[in-house]
Amino acid sequence: MSKVGELLLELMSEALGLAPNHLKDEMGCAEGIGLACHYYPPCPQPELALGITHHTDIGFVTVLSQDHVGGLQVVHRDRWVDVPPVPGALVVNVGDMLQLISNDKFKSAEHRVIVNSTEPRISTVAFFGNGSTLKPRMYGPIKELLSEGNPPIYQEIAMEEFFFQTYKKGFDGDSYLPRLKL
Ligand SMILES: O=C(O)CCC(=O)C(=O)O
Numbered sequence: 001m002s003k004v005g006e007l008l009l010e011l012m013s014e015a016l017g018l019a020p021n022h023l024k025d026e027m028g029c030a031e032g033i034g035l036a037c038h039y040y041p042p043c044p045q046p047e048l049a050l051g052i053t054h055h056t057d058i059g060f061v062t063v064l065s066q067d068h069v070g071g072l073q074v075v076h077r078d079r080w081v082d083v084p085p086v087p088g089a090l091v092v093n094v095g096d097m098l099q100l101i102s103n104d105k106f107k108s109a110e111h112r113v114i115v116n117s118t119e120p121r122i123s124t125v126a127f128f129g130n131g132s133t134l135k136p137r138m139y140g141p142i143k144e145l146l147s148e149g150n151p152p153i154y155q156e157i158a159m160e161e162f163f164f165q166t167y168k169k170g171f172d173g174d175s176y177l178p179r180l181k182l
Pocket residue numbers: 036038052057064066072111113123125
């Protein structure tokens with residue numbers, strides 16, 4: 001899983017016009033991997049329940065594997081769109097902190113999980129940029145991406161503080177990110 005994350009971060013660095021190792025080595029984005037395994041029991045009235053409420057992930061990048069049941073949805077053009085399970089495929093989500101350091105070049109993905117009426121669902125998730133295990137440092141928009149015409153959008157924040165503020169606020173569908181706007 002570390003290798004997948006590192007490769008993704010290399011490709012994303014290049015997409016930003018930076019050296020391939022920038023996000024991985026200069027910014028430490030592959031450090032602090034958090035792992036989660038979700039079990040969603042079936043619900044006879046799925047319209048009355050949500051598996052995971054509307055949110056964006058906090059860290060840099062999330063790599064997710066879902067089983068055959070489905071239920072993951074992402075906001076695309078202001079609408080909820082299914083992310084259908086594809087055998088062997090991994091889903092990659094950009095997190096809030098990658099949006100922050102890329103100065104909005106990458107946008108964090110709003111997603112949620114709806115439950116199934118008959119089958120349980122299992123997903124496994126790796127979060128790159130986990131608050132408590134990352135080396136403490138401040139993260140702000142990457143200097144090399146800034147110019148007179150592209151000034152910083154956000155103030156700096158430590159990952160741990162971003163986690164703390166997000167959990168304090170609660171997962172209510174709103175990211176903490178807009179509160180860091182300059
Ligand atoms: O179970 C899923 O497919 C999504 C899980 C998720 O969004 C998360 O753990 O942040």
